[in-house]
Amino acid sequence: MAVYTHVRPAELDAFLAPFGIGPVTSFKGIAEGVENSNYLLKTDDASYILTLYEKRVDPADLPFYLGLMDFLANAGVRTARPLKDKSGALLGELCGRPAALIEFLEGVSAEPPSTIQARATAKAMAELHLAGASFPMSRANGLGSKEWAGLLKGVAPQLEKIEQGLREELEVNLKETLASWPHGLPAGVIHADLFPDNVLLKDGAVSGLIDFYFACNDTYAYDLAVMINAWCFEDGEFRSELSHAILEGYQSARPLSGDEMKALPILAQGAAIRFILTRAIDWINRDPGALVVPKDPRALLPNLRFHGTAKPSAYGAIGQ
């Protein structure tokens, strides 16, 4: 990322005062996340993540993200809990930026994921879907299926710089995907970005889902389709045992309907297109010296090709 806000101790102390936590014993900038400045902060009693929201996050969306994290944590879903200050606010200001203090969660990401980790994470996703159904706020998916044609149009002239034929492949696939896009499937709050690096695990159990900054209201099975893209391909090969574990884990908390199951290939194709498009945009606009190297959009082309010919049963079975 191009921005990393430097926080001085006096500013930090002023920000922290209303949270009533003990004196800071350690404070280190962490190199995670492309969108925000994150610090790991310790007191004698606990550890926290301090997040300063930089330009790429719309401040108007922060009450939704932080409210959702708080709501889900209270409902027993394993997510990082934002702290409330003495006035009950989840959001403060630090160095001229919106900022939040979030409970630190132990755990490491699954890289590469095991079936045990995939099953546990998918179950946590289903629990998020179930609990989120009573969350009172909503937020449209700014990167949902209705946005993809516009995104593709914007980036199309530069796609050939990434790979020859990429523009045509995406145009053909997007047309096919949108023509068959399912409507009326069960929908509600979804994570929308549940890649392995957004899940912390400890001893095979989920210690926390993190990074809710793409969360929105959309089709539940689309969230699962994102996860299948993010977890089930290794060096371009589909790892069916991981996908089966995901469907098993998810359905142990929320069984899929026949319509949801039938829609999986097209939802997964759409999810592949969504991430290829946003990665292509980041790739084209990357800072050559940035700390976080953008992900290669081409890494998802095998996914796109796989989903285009896959049958629903390739992903797993219904009602496990």
Added chain:
Amino acid sequence: MAVYTHVRPAELDAFLAPFGIGPVTSFKGIAEGVENSNYLLKTDDASYILTLYEKRVDPADLPFYLGLMDFLANAGVRTARPLKDKSGALLGELCGRPAALIEFLEGVSAEPPSTIQARATAKAMAELHLAGASFPMSRANGLGSKEWAGLLKGVAPQLEKIEQGLREELEVNLKETLASWPHGLPAGVIHADLFPDNVLLKDGAVSGLIDFYFACNDTYAYDLAVMINAWCFEDGEFRSELSHAILEGYQSARPLSGDEMKALPILAQGAAIRFILTRAIDWINRDPGALVVPKDPRALLPNLRFHGTAKPSAYGAIGQ
């Protein structure tokens, strides 16, 4: 910085095995340091910093840096201690890079420093000088006074892009500095980069000196002159109370001789030139999108001008 090595869990586990520490419960890249990739790593029992040495550090110097940190920690100096693996080695390899596992130290940097913090840090520096005298290895100062003329020559044509008149000011000052440079003062192992961000403090006491990657053999009083430049100027104003506290704290462990005291202004002028030069080089070669923004070389011009006319007594008194 332009490089940040991504470590995968399987590689990490293989690297850690010979250290015999417990399973990793958390692992986060930290955004500190311009030269290396650093991770904060936790187990159930302890926290560590994992450092992967990137291109800018000469691997041939690592046995000196790590050996010194180990030696000083054993001698009771408050420094971060590198861990030895089962074979006794301080240095391993991870992701094709030299890598070391270093004890995590609590504490935060002094920003801006208080006189209490300055006094405590200067005393710790003197203890480093005393203990380091029996360290068996040595390393020439690659950024010492003999190197400055060459550094200036290399960067001179581009200095006017930074500030008009900068080239001439540095050339005049360097000539004057080298003509009066003291020889034969007490010398040994020095830190050579003891800026506030390289000291962790807790409750006014030093919890650790860190970042020994410029440590070398050079004049002790030059180390003090670096610290005076790094700690005693705020918005271009010399803060004499901090400098007095530094001389007091240092001399509480190692009193300065009359010759050392007399040489302070010229050593401080030289230290200012050294940091202006290396900052100018980093400034000219900066990556526009890098996470760590290089420091502005112009911030040290008031230092240079101050030292050029200062008497030794301006910095504090001898034998306190």
